Amino acid sequence: MKNLHEQDRKYILNTYKREKLVIEKAEGSYLYDIDGNKYLDMYSGISVNNLGHDKKIVEAMVGQASKYIHLSNYFVSEPVVSLAKLLAENSFASKVFFTNSGTESNEAAIKLCRKYGKQFSENKHELLSAYNSFHGRTNGSLAITGQEKYQNSFSPLIPGVRYFEYNNIESLKDAANENTCALFLEIIQGEGGIVEISQKFIDEAVRLSTEYNFLIVIDEVQTGMGRTGDLFAYEKYNFSPDIVTISKSLGGGIPLGAVLVSEKSEEVLTVGDHGSTFGGNPVSCACGLYVLESIVNTNLLEEVRQKGAFLIKKLNSLKENYPNIIKDVRGRGLMIGIDVKNHVNRIKELAQAKNILLNSTADTIIRLIPPLSISQDEINQFLDIFEEIILQCNNQ
Numbered sequence: 001m002k003n004l005h006e007q008d009r010k011y012i013l014n015t016y017k018r019e020k021l022v023i024e025k026a027e028g029s030y031l032y033d034i035d036g037n038k039y040l041d042m043y044s045g046i047s048v049n050n051l052g053h054d055k056k057i058v059e060a061m062v063g064q065a066s067k068y069i070h071l072s073n074y075f076v077s078e079p080v081v082s083l084a085k086l087l088a089e090n091s092f093a094s095k096v097f098f099t100n101s102g103t104e105s106n107e108a109a110i111k112l113c114r115k116y117g118k119q120f121s122e123n124k125h126e127l128l129s130a131y132n133s134f135h136g137r138t139n140g141s142l143a144i145t146g147q148e149k150y151q152n153s154f155s156p157l158i159p160g161v162r163y164f165e166y167n168n169i170e171s172l173k174d175a176a177n178e179n180t181c182a183l184f185l186e187i188i189q190g191e192g193g194i195v196e197i198s199q200k201f202i203d204e205a206v207r208l209s210t211e212y213n214f215l216i217v218i219d220e221v222q223t224g225m226g227r228t229g230d231l232f233a234y235e236k237y238n239f240s241p242d243i244v245t246i247s248k249s250l251g252g253g254i255p256l257g258a259v260l261v262s263e264k265s266e267e268v269l270t271v272g273d274h275g276s277t278f279g280g281n282p283v284s285c286a287c288g289l290y291v292l293e294s295i296v297n298t299n300l301l302e303e304v305r306q307k308g309a310f311l312i313k314k315l316n317s318l319k320e321n322y323p324n325i326i327k328d329v330r331g332r333g334l335m336i337g338i339d340v341k342n343h344v345n346r347i348k349e350l351a352q353a354k355n356i357l358l359n360s361t362a363d364t365i366i367r368l369i370p371p372l373s374i375s376q377d378e379i380n381q382f383l384d385i386f387e388e389i390i391l392q393c394n395n396q
């Protein structure tokens with residue numbers, strides 16, 4: 001189609017800032033535009049294409065689609081059950097509910113937690129959520145997204161949410177009470193700028209959850225499925241969540257999300273309480289099964305830990321050499337934030353001109369979320385070019 005951007009503006013609601021590039025195909029860690037230019041993809045469709053642009057996902061998709069594409073949740077389906085089983089075997093969870101996205105996973109978790117609370121008292125419906133968190137853009141998940149810039153135009157949001165300062169124990173204590181039914185938390189705030197939770201904060205959250213009998217919901221929509229070097233980021237901490245929400249990379253690029261639920265609350269939702277026409281679609285789950293097997297049956301997680309540690313070490317050396325440009329480097333595995341203050345847009349522009357696609361978040365952070373399958377050569381290529389760009393910014 002000619003003038004794709006023009007037609008896009010004409011026919012699609014203006015809710016997204018589009019890149020100028022028009023991508024024609026993708027393979028491995030690279031995207032190719034319509035003029036044949038090749039770009040190293042350092043953001044994997046915002047942490048979705050964790051296995052890179054892997055053609056084997058197409059085989060999983062076609063394999064299932066050739067049997068049947070959709071039946072409805074009135075029917076059991078092999079890939080759906082197999083994926084749930086593999087998720088449970090590789091986590092704290094005893095049961096799974098499938099959705100189509102991150103926001104839907106959090107919506108389902110909110111409903112489960114509110115019903116959990118109501119078993120004890122009519123008023124036990126309060127949700128705790130951190131300032132600067134991100135949990136999605138539908139009404140419930142937006143209400144627990146502690147950022148006014150996303151919420152302001154859409155009030156009133158669902159009531160009964162109390163906010164606390166991330167990593168601030170006193171603030172959490174002030175927010176929690178006997179009416180709390182759940183605490184929602186990201187282990188690493190992604191949209192909030194790659195900020196990691198402390199073990200001390202988790203310890204206090206666990207203590208309060210016992211004192212007041214509420215559920216701890218960990219949002220791993222961005223951190224999950226190997227992104228941080230563990231299958232789930234919570235595994236690095238000494239506790240077991242009640243619920244984990246996931247999506248993004250779970251379906252390898254096909255819409256899929258899930259709510260992982262521990263034994264404690266697996267009986268809360270019953271027939272008719274919640275549902276989704278497409279949630280747990282057989283084709284999505286066949287792709288999810290391929291993705292999860294590729295993580296748990298290979299050395300991928302160890303490789304992510306090594307590649308992440310290498311990248312962070314090299315970026316910290318760059319920070320020492322260019323303190324005017326790089327203020328901070330943080331993160332874990334292949335979820336890395338580089339605080340470059342007001343140089344973000346310039347760095348992204350220069351990178352694109354040198355065939356690297358970079359993502360940013362929280363105004364000042366370059367967020368590196370490459371495919372987990374990125375090779376050492378590709379990482380070296382990125383580091384060489386990134387250093388050239390930082391030098392260029394430093395000399396301007």
Ligand SMILES: Cc1ncc(COP(=O)(O)O)c(C=O)c1O
Pocket residue numbers: 101102103104106134135136137186190191219220221222223247248
């Ligand atoms: C931590 C977290 N939770 C939830 C969401 C919402 O996911 P979705 O865009 O699939 O609704 C996101 C999206 O960026 C996220 O990063």
